[in-house]
Amino acid sequence: MSERVQNRSAGQGPGTKAERRLAAQLAAKKAAEKKRRRQSVLGALAGVAVVAVLIGVFVAVNGGDDDKKPAAGTPSASAPAAAAPGTQQLPEGTDPALATKPAVGPGKGELTKLAVTTLVKGKGPEVKAGQQITTNYVGVFYKDGKQFDSSWDRGQPATFPIGVGQVIKGWDQGLVGVPVGSRVQLDIPGDLAYGNESVGGRPGGPLRFVVDVLAAQ
Known part of the structure; x- marks a missing residue:
């Protein structure tokens, strides 16, 4: 090195x-x-x-662009204004009486069988089993008229299949054949409703419903 x-x-x-x-x-x-x-x-x-x-x-x-758009559930400028509390906007041709929540009182005497009373007769086709129907309704206890349920108070009609066992028997039996656009009163004994005893928060005993049939398809 x-x-x-x-x-x-x-x-x-x-x-x-x-x-x-x-x-x-x-x-x-x-x-x-x-x-x-x-x-x-x-x-x-x-x-x-x-x-x-x-x-x-x-x-x-x-405000940003998002502030200029209507929030979910808020009518846009071109949409019709929301109905006032206790009222509903109706399909064209429906009797104006169905725009307002009905007053429903108690029944009289013992209720032993289903009773269907037409309060307003609609001009549409009759409801058929298996159809989806759209309704407004008020439900009260038959004996004292105390309300336990109402689509009016929720602000939105209810849609469900009819005549196929998806609702109580009193509805399946009482609403099939009713013309669309009708308001009917259903007096339903306990065995065709939720039973004679209140179980799991469901109303027991005979019940009275006033039902508006708004559509069927």
Whole structure:
């Protein structure tokens, strides 16, 4: 091994100092470049933050596009206004009497069989078993007239299949054959309703319903 190589290995020759100086220059250059990149990233992030703040202020002041759209369930400007409490908008051609919630009182005497009383006769086709019907209804206890259920109070008609065992027997038997557009009173004994005892929060005993048949399909 030569003396020059030995000196370099020991870190003593003039060549070693030059290499160290070069290495130091390279290290300083890398550090400066890294610092410039960091400053560039921080500057970009600061710019994004400023833009985000400006957008937030613009939306807060102007309401944004979303504020100009109706919220879910809110009528648009072109849609008809919501019906007042206790009223319903009706399909075209329906008797106006069906637009207002009926007053339903108690029955009289003992109820032993299903009784169907037509209060308003509709002009539509008769309901057939297996159809989906749309109704408004009020349900009360037959004996005292106390209400236990009402689609009117929920603000939305109820739609369900009829004549196929999906509702109580009094409805299946009492509504098949009723013309669409009718308002009928169903006096239903307990064995055709939910039974004679109140179980699981269901009303027990004889019941009275006033049902508006709005549609069938």
